[in-house]
Amino acid sequence: MKFGVVIFPGSNCDYDAYKVIADVLKEKVEFLWHKETSLDNYDCIILPGGFSYGDYLRTGAIARFSPIMKSVIKFANRGGLVWGICNGFQILLETGLLPGSMLMNSHLRFVCKNIYIKVERNDLPYTQSCQVGQILKIPVAHKDGNYYISPKELLELERNNQVIFRYCDENGNITEASNPNGSLANIAGICNKEGNVIGLMPHPERASEKILGSDDGRNLFLSLVQHTNGASN
Amino acid sequence: MTAKRKEKLSQAVVYVKLKEGVLDPQGLTIKKALEKLGYQNVKEVRSGKFFEIVFDSNGSKPSAKFLNEISDKLLANPVIEKFEIEVVK
Numbered sequence: 486m487k488f489g490v491v492i493f494p495g496s497n498c499d500y501d502a503y504k505v506i507a508d509v510l511k512e513k514v515e516f517l518w519h520k521e522t523s524l525d526n527y528d529c530i531i532l533p534g535g536f537s538y539g540d541y542l543r544t545g546a547i548a549r550f551s552p553i554m555k556s557v558i559k560f561a562n563r564g565g566l567v568w569g570i571c572n573g574f575q576i577l578l579e580t581g582l583l584p585g586s587m588l589m590n591s592h593l594r595f596v597c598k599n600i601y602i603k604v605e606r607n608d609l610p611y612t613q614s615c616q617v618g619q620i621l622k623i624p625v626a627h628k629d630g631n632y633y634i635s636p637k638e639l640l641e642l643e644r645n646n647q648v649i650f651r652y653c654d655e656n657g658n659i660t661e662a663s664n665p666n667g668s669l670a671n672i673a674g675i676c677n678k679e680g681n682v683i684g685l686m687p688h689p690e691r692a693s694e695k696i697l698g699s700d701d702g703r704n705l706f707l708s709l710v711q712h713t714n715g716a717s718n
Numbered sequence: 719m720t721a722k723r724k725e726k727l728s729q730a731v732v733y734v735k736l737k738e739g740v741l742d743p744q745g746l747t748i749k750k751a752l753e754k755l756g757y758q759n760v761k762e763v764r765s766g767k768f769f770e771i772v773f774d775s776n777g778s779k780p781s782a783k784f785l786n787e788i789s790d791k792l793l794a795n796p797v798i799e800k801f802e803i804e805v806v807k
Contacts, residue, residue, distance in 0.1 A: 543795055550792075579795065586797040591743045633740060633798060667743070 486713040487513040489527040491557070491573075493548045494519070498534035498570065501690040509693055510706055519551040528713045529566035530557055532573025534626070534688055544587060544629045545575035554580060566610055566709065567682045571627055574674075574684030583675055583684050584642065585634035590627070591667025597626040599698065600665050602650040602673045602687055603657050609680045610712035611705050612649060620657045621650075621701035623687040625665055630686040632668035632675075639669060650674035650685055728775045729806040730785055734794045735766040769793055779805055 488506050492499045499516065506514040517530070524530060537548035548554070554576075561567045561582050569577040577583045590596060601622055604615045615621070634642060642648060650673040654663040664671045666686070674685025689702025736742050742764050749763040771788075773780050785803045794801040 542792070546792065546795065578797075584797075586795055588741060588798065589743050591741070593743050593747055631741070631743070635739075667741070 486528045486710050487515070487526060488529050488531060489515055489517045489524065490531045490533055491517045491519060491553055492533075493535070493537035493551060493572075493576075495537045495539055496533050496535035496572070498572075498688060498690060501688070502531050502533050502570070505690050505693040505703070505706055509703065510710055512710055517553060519548070519553045521553050522556050524553075524556045524560045524565070527560075527565070529568060529709055530560060532557070532567070532569040532576050533690070534571030534573060537572055537576065540572075540629070543579070544572060545577075545579040548572075548576045549579035558582060561677075561682050564679065564681050566713075568611065568709075569682075569684035570690065571625075571630075571686055571688060574686060575629065577682065577684045582682050583677055584638055584647075585632055585675070587629045588631040588633045588667075589629050590631050590665075595626070595628040596630070596665045597624070598665070599624045599692075600673075600687060601653050601655055601657075601663065602685075603653040603659065604649070605651060606646060606649050606676075609649065609676060609683070609708075611676075611683050611708050613712055614708040615704050618657065619704075620653060620655070621687075621689075621692075621704065622699040623689055623692045623702050625687050626691075627666070627686055630666040630668065632666075632672045632686075634669060642675065643670070645678055647675050647678065648672055649676055649683060650687070726776055727807075728773045728779050730771050730773070730780055731804045731806060732769045732771065732785065732789050732793050733766060733802045733804070734768065734789075734799050735764060735801070736798055737800050740798050779807075 604619045651671040652664045676683040689705045692699040692702035744765040745763040789801040
């Protein structure tokens with residue numbers, strides 16, 4: 486399987502993602518500068534975390550117009566796997582590949598800590614080696630992660646089962662106290678209707694080795710590899 | 719001693735606000751801060767931002783269509799925000 490990790494000016498989780506793929510999973514991975522336009526021969530494109538363009542204007546608002554994004558949108562519309570993590574999720578929201586938007590965290594502070602998320606679906610390429618209801622311990626690090634969508638669109642999102650991860654406590658209870666940013670319905674990660682594009686605020690690439698405190702995030706990378714390598718057999 | 723340039727400029731201001739019903743954590747906090755300062759008659763504070771844009775337009779004002787386009791495409795996120803345009807000169 487071959488991953489591409491996009492680097493925008495201000496990305497800072499690009500090497501974390503690269504390292505998990507190359508060293509932990511021993512799969513192929515290449516960096517893609519945001520001015521690239523060719524995405525041939527990649528199975529999955531990762532938009533990593535960071536502060537693209539310094540978060541100026543709105544998070545992701547300027548990166549969304551980087552040259553590579555036209556190709557990413559085409560790639561996604563052809564069914565390619567596009568994975569946005571944190572700032573990458575914010576960029577996907579700005580492009581409209583995923584619905585909704587981010588507001589500033591309800592407590593107005595940057596939040597950087599381990600949290601728990603509950604897996605809502607395991608029929609996606611990203612979660613197939615997880616169990617439904619499984620609790621993953623993964624860190625968050627953001628100031629604009631307060632997911633918002635209009636009430637009508639939220640209903641549709643839920644009806645289509647597009648919510649993949651919700652913030653929960655250690656025991657899997659979805660509570661207000663376990664919500665680190667005020668997101669509607671404790672939403673931590675969503676997918677498009679087709680399930681090939683996902684975005685989540687937590688950082689699985691920072692929790693893919695035991696020495697880092699948790700390797701729960703590795704499940705997502707493993708799922709993708711199993712999905713893709715299995716499908717090509 | 720700056721040389722006077724003859725180019726004609728026009729200017730517009732775009733105000734970007736959160737749509738009604740969208741939570742505004744900054745506005746709420748500012749309202750609470752005002753209350754703590756003793757200003758009890760503040761009912762609501764909504765935060766937003768504005769952009770002053772200067773155009774090299776050779777004397778003609780930027781069209782409403784043009785200003786709407788740049789506001790909708792980049793300056794505001796239509797999912798959560800609305801905008802108002804004011805042509806200054």
